[in-house]
Amino acid sequence: ANLTFVTLLGSLRKASLNAVVANSLPALAPAGIEIRALGSIADFPHYDADIQAEGFPPEVVAMGQAIAAADGVVIVTPEYNYSVPGALKNAIDWLSRLPENPFANKPVAIQTASPGAIGGARAQYHLRQSMVFLNAQVLNKPEIMIGQATSRIDAENGTITDESTRQHLTAQLEALAQAARR
Numbered sequence: 001a002n003l004t005f006v007t008l009l010g011s012l013r014k015a016s017l018n019a020v021v022a023n024s025l026p027a028l029a030p031a032g033i034e035i036r037a038l039g040s041i042a043d044f045p046h047y048d049a050d051i052q053a054e055g056f057p058p059e060v061v062a063m064g065q066a067i068a069a070a071d072g073v074v075i076v077t078p079e080y081n082y083s084v085p086g087a088l089k090n091a092i093d094w095l096s097r098l099p100e101n102p103f104a105n106k107p108v109a110i111q112t113a114s115p116g117a118i119g120g121a122r123a124q125y126h127l128r129q130s131m132v133f134l135n136a137q138v139l140n141k142p143e144i145m146i147g148q149a150t151s152r153i154d155a156e157n158g159t160i161t162d163e164s165t166r167q168h169l170t171a172q173l174e175a176l177a178q179a180a181r182r
């Protein structure tokens with residue numbers, strides 16, 4: 001059976017290393033897995049229950065529907081100050097308040113890339129913590145923490161130059177597919 005995964009990107013900048021990773025996934029996915037990018041989280045207002053009371057912003061509703069319709073979510077994000085970038089946390093906060101939390105029981109995989117040695121590992125554990133509250137089914141392994149990312153990713157050309165990184169990404173998508181088929 002065919003599966004559709006959606007990518008949620010935590011970086012807003014044009015030359016983002018993490019964006020290169022997210023954009024590479026369609027070509028790296030095993031057969032039978034389609035990868036689609038979710039919309040940008042840049043336009044989400046800061047979470048505010050007063051805005052929510054007047055109606056969810058349309059971009060929040062649209063992203064919630066896309067996640068709900070998908071077989072899995074791949075979150076690709078930088079680490080900021082040992083944690084989840086504020087814009088991504090904000091998007092998750094909005095999505096979590098939708099009448100039907102789209103992350104509930106949803107298979108989720110996490111990928112982080114950083115020029116640093118640890119590859120964003122610390123952000124992953126904070127992200128996992130939020131996903132516990134949302135009752136998502138976050139994949140434990142394989143983990144994708146791309147350290148020294150500037151030597152493995154060519155942001156200018158938009159390519160992952162390191163073959164082993166590409167293989168790990170494919171392996172994680174396969175594991176997410178197995179989780180989604182369960």
Ligand code: FNR
Pocket residue numbers: 011012013015016017018019077078079080081082083113114115116117118119120
């Ligand atoms: C960073 N960066 C960073 N890197 C890291 O490995 N651990 C960290 O805690 C942080 N903290 C941090 C905070 C802030 C505010 C910024 C702007 C950056 C560096 C970060 O990994 C680097 O800028 C990446 O290139 C960001 O990802 P994108 O935008 O290239 O995908």
